[in-house]
Amino acid sequence: MKGKVWKYGDNINTDVLFPGKYTYTLMSPEEMAKHALEDLDPDFASQVKPGDVIVAGRNFGCGSSREQAAACLKAAGVQAVVARSFARIYYRNAINLGLPVIQCPEAVDVLEKGDEIEVDLAAGEIRSSKGNFSFPPFPDSVIGILKAGGLIAYTREKLKEKGVL
Amino acid sequence: MGQTLSEKILSRKVGRQVKANEVVTVSPDYILSHDNSAAIIQEFKEIGLKKVAAPEKIVIVLDHVVPAASEKHALNHKIIREFVEEQKIPHFFDIDAGVCHQVFSEQGFALPGLLIVGSDSHTTTYGAFGAMAIGIGRTETASIWATDEIWLRVPETIKFVLKGKLQLGVMSKDVILRLIGDVGAEGANYKAVEFSGEASSSLSIDSRMVMTNMAAEMGAKNGYFEPDDLCLDWLKNRAKKEFEIIHSDPDAHYEAIYEYDLSNLEPxxxxxxxxxxxxxxxxxxxxxxxxxxxxxxxxxxxxxxxxxxxxxxxxxxxxxxxxxxxxxxxxxxxxxxxxxxxxxxxxxxxxxxxxxxxxxxxxxxxxxxxxxxxxxxxxxxxxxxxxxxxxxxxxxxxxxxxxxxxxxxxxxxxxxx
Incomplete structure (x- = not known):
């Protein structure tokens, strides 16, 4: 799936990704998506299209462990987040909720807002109007979690395959 | 090239040599949770499974709001006690036991070479005994209860070499605060932190636990001291099972090495x-x-x-x-x-x-x-x-x-x- 790049800087924290004041009031993914990044980029939520990709600097997702900070981007249709680095808890939360997070500083160096981009998870490649960049492909288990749409669904599938469920 | 303690523990788990930045799927030795077990139980039930995969690996300590401060807290505790009973979880500690990380250690679950996960960010504490101990989220904990598996990225390691002798009135808390102040709250993000050097070996177990506990505050995935005689003495009559002592190889790769002389450290x-x-x-x-x-x-x-x-x-x-x-x-x-x-x-x-x-x-x-x-x-x-x-x-x-x-x-x- 092709999309456009949204470019941001370093230390994009969980408060600007999804404000704390909404964490116990907005529960549906659609509602969460409407407030994604609103304190950083008021245009994002209204203009983001399915397949778009966030490209950012260091320590993306630092701060709180709130899972909504990843859930709101996924609900907004974001295909993946590409960054120089991710805060540890965000990285896990994102994958466990089915949002691909890719560490690829080379792509961050070059890509700018509005560039056309496509992420091929199986091949470990980012293809863009500015060139192609490779990243170490995810192992099958992580691909499985992403394809299922998150860890709980993946776990359910896996247990069904094993005949446990 | 040799391996760090974290690379070795994860290599043993998967049965092949792994190195930093690989992602592996492993089965942890213990899974800790506390009052948040009530929320985890709800997610576990959403998966649809009747029985947890490995009840003997689950350790639950009620500690966050004990005794219950309100009806809601009391209900949470009740849900947890009933689940413990229903699932036959042997390692359950009720409101008289204490803070989970201290109880888990005293009860001999925190052992050298083990892989421990916990739905609390300060699970890193158990590295004081040479374990690889990692904080995780609630969703993941529910999934591990169901499958006995977790995916982990093998961390790079930062080494702090501590030398010199602390002045009277200066404690390991002062050391870890100084290190966090220097590297910053993201300074060890996603990485393992190894505390070594002669000053580290001279620290008591109590003091070591302060530092591995607070490794989480520099973003670390896990923090540890290599087990020594002091550690093994402490574990005597406590260890819940057999364990193997694991050390970093002398030629292991460290992403960064910082040296500190503690002799002049102020509080x-x-x-x-x-x-x-x-x-x-x-x-x-x-x-x-x-x-x-x-x-x-x-x-x-x-x-x-x-x-x-x-x-x-x-x-x-x-x-x-x-x-x-x-x-x-x-x-x-x-x-x-x-x-x-x-x-x-x-x-x-x-x-x-x-x-x-x-x-x-x-x-x-x-x-x-x-x-x-x-x-x-x-x-x-x-x-x-x-x-x-x-x-x-x-x-x-x-x-x-x-x-x-x-x-x-x-x-x-x-x-x-």
């Missing part, structure tokens, strides 16, 4: 509102505060109570402040009781609370009013954590806390010992 204080906002105590001396909290999973052990007793014995704390003492566990509480230490602290004007987490996270007892300031031996000073959003927290060692409690303002403890 340190983390100022509001972030743990990496660290200053020498002399720079913040004179700061007024209203409540002193001695305890928590960071500094509620015997060594911490002992130094406070040395400073406060036969004296009274300032009338301007109130002081809470929160021993980390039943074992610590009982020993302090037998040694007469709790009486000394109570006489000095402190309130002795039952072991638990409550005040540290503003969940139970000792809540701060707007405009109030706390001096605490805990590990986090985020805005509003201990109560009102308009309150503030300074973090320091038990020595700094006790001396400051006498004066009703922050002071350098070195002249009080």
């Amino acid at each position: 340190q204080v983390a100022c509001p509102h972030s743990v990496d906002n660290v200053k020498p105590v002399t720079e913040v001396a004179g700061t007024i505060f209203h409540q002193a909290l001695l305890g928590t999973c960071t500094n509620g052990r015997l060594e911490d109570l002992e130094i406070a007793v040395k400073i406060l014995e036969g004296k009274k704390i300032s009338r301007r402040i109130r002081m809470l003492v929160l021993p980390a566990s039943k074992e610590v509480y009982l020993e302090a009781l037998k040694r007469g230490w709790l009486a000394i602290l109570y006489e000095a004007g402190a309130v002795i609370l039952n072991p638990g987490c409550g005040p540290c996270l503003g969940a139970h007892m000792g809540i701060l009013a707007p405009g109030e300031v706390a001096l605490s031996t805990a590990n986090r000073n985020f805005k509003g954590r201990m109560g009102s959003r308009d309150s503030a927290i300074y973090l320091a060692s038990p020595a700094t806390l006790a001396a400051s409690a006498l004066e009703g303002k922050i002071v350098d403890p070195r002249s009080y010992l």
